[in-house]
Amino acid sequence: VWVAIADVAAYVRPGGALDREARDKANSVYFPDGVEPMLPERLSNGLCSLREGENRACMAVRMVFDSQGRKRSHKFVRGLMRSAAKLAYEQAQDAIDGRPDDKAGPLLEPILKPLWAAYLTMKKGREARSPLAIESSERRIVIGEDGKVASITPRPSLEAHKLIEEMMIQANVCAAETLEAKRTPLIYRIHDAPSPEKLDSLAEFLGSIQVNWSKGEAARTDRFNRLLDLTREGPNAEIVNEVVLRTQMQAHYSTDNIGHFGLNLDRYAHFTSPIRRYADLIVHRALVSALGLNLPGGPDGLSDWDISHMKATAEEITHAERRAMAAERDATDRYVAAFLADRVGATFLGRITGVTRFGLFIRLAETGADGLIPISNLGDEFFIHDEKMHALIGERSGARWPLGMSVEVRLREATPITGGLLFEMLSEPAAPDPTAPRPRLGIRRKAGRPPLPRQGGKHRRR
Incomplete structure (x- = not known):
């Protein structure tokens, strides 16, 4: 299996203006209506974009796997590649499923079928490793020509996505293994076990x-x-x-390795996205230095400054990633609220996805939108928040609003400027649990309307 990645290190040299700006941004930020790239567009969408039929500089790793999907060897090289075709995930998947179009059809036998065969072998190793198999429920926001939300649909999860993911994961492992073997400083992507x-x-x-x-x-x-x-x-x-x-804990960058719990890997470093992540660019430079792959025209491996500031860089790009995730979440919430603004008063099916002392978070089945029902709208009694049971429990009746309960709600408010959604409960609470002790202290129903907090954990990055 070959994985070839655009050679950003050839263009973004240590200490230059491009490098300083990339380190400051740390990653690209993806909004429903566009992207704020880490690198200038001439690089991110031009010289560092592996375009169909054009020669492009790349850093590539050749990996050999046995019949059980265990990696036996790998080797990094620097060179040129020419992409045979730019295929969407859906195009490649359709071709494998027997529905090739004019572009994918000629590539089915010589490229796509061998590619899938390699993945199915690698999949055996993945299954033996047993990484976390948490399912994602992300939604795709489609923006119309008028700049408004045209639709919100679930993001498909195709085998083609899993193929690329597993090959990139293995390439990332190879990068970490190579740099450790060469005793070269690097930034790991680490993920601790749950507390x-x-x-x-x-x-x-x-x-x-x-x-x-x-x-x-x-x-x-x-x-x-x-x-x-x-x-x-x-x-x-x-x-x-x-x-x-x-x-689960949140993954982050560090110069100290503790492994990656979610992927069940002993060592892992981001290598496959130097266009959009500064961590990957540092790893590319480290590989250049470790393997003696400097190009003519000046050193483009790790600089002394990169090495001496690597711990600080890991901390800063982790902070920047959190900042980007918050910005992406805020933008998505605002677009969703704008999409639902003209449906105030409509009823929706949803599920309780968060239980707090001030109310319930509801996720709508139709759009995946998240909103709040304040505790003051849940009935004429006091409620207690049972943290262990993840439920609000009526002090008098014992009626429960537990995490995961399916409910029907009415949209009361949609505020695009903040991304806030407020719902009104239409369903009846669940019956009391006869085995649970009755709560003694409650939260008053008319305790005032709380602010709209953010519900964490919706978007995770490996």
Whole structure:
């Protein structure tokens, strides 16, 4: 398997103006209506874009796998590549599924089928490794020619996506392994295991839906995957997936390696997106230095400054990534609120995806939009927030609003300028749990309207 990546290091040299701006931005930011690129467009969409039929500088890794998908060897090279065709994921998938178009058809036998055969072999190794199999529920916002939201649809999850993902993951592993072997400084992408506190909270919640989860066992990805498989076909599948996601820590960049829990890998470094992530550019430079791959015209590997500031760079690009994620989430929320603004008063089906002391977060089934029902709108009694059970429980009746419950709501307010959505509950609460103790302290129903907080954990990056 060859994975070839645009050679950004050939154009963005250490210490130059392009380099300083790229480090400051740290990553590209993706909005529903466009992208704020880390690099100038002439690079990101031009010289560093692997265009169809044109020679482009690249950094490539050749990987050899055995019949069980275990990587046996790899080698990095620097060179030129010419892309045979620019295919959308859907085009490639359709061709493999027996529906090739005029562009993909000629590539089916010589390129696409061997590519898929390689992936199916690699997939055996992935399944043996058992990385976290949390399902994503991201939505695609389509912007019309008038600049307004035309539609909001689920993002498809195709085998073609998984093929590219696994090949890129393996290329990233190769980068980390090579740099460690060469004793070259690098920035890892690390992901810690869930904390004991989060695991205890998960066990308490699973107990409330009669799913066993031993508190004493260590966190392992295969254990989470068995839980997801066990509940996948049941009524709690979506919410168990959500709670398992919230149990995980956030991945970040570091010069100290602790491995990547979610991918179940001992070492991992971002290599495959130097156009849009500064971490990857640093890894490319480190490979240039470690393997002696400098191009004529001046050194383009790691500079002394890169090495001495690598820890600070890892911290700064982690902060910038969090900033970008917040900006992307805010923009998405505002576009969704604008899309729903003319549907105030309409009713929707949804699910409780967050339970707090001030109300319930609801995610709509139709659009994936998230909004709040303040606790003051839930009935004429006091409510207590049971953190362990992830539920609001009526002090007098014992009626419950638990995490994951399917509900019908009415849209009361949609505020595009803030991205806030307020709902009104139309469903009845769940019946009291006879095995649960009755709460003693409640939160008053008319406690005033709270601000609209952000619900974290919706968007994650590996």
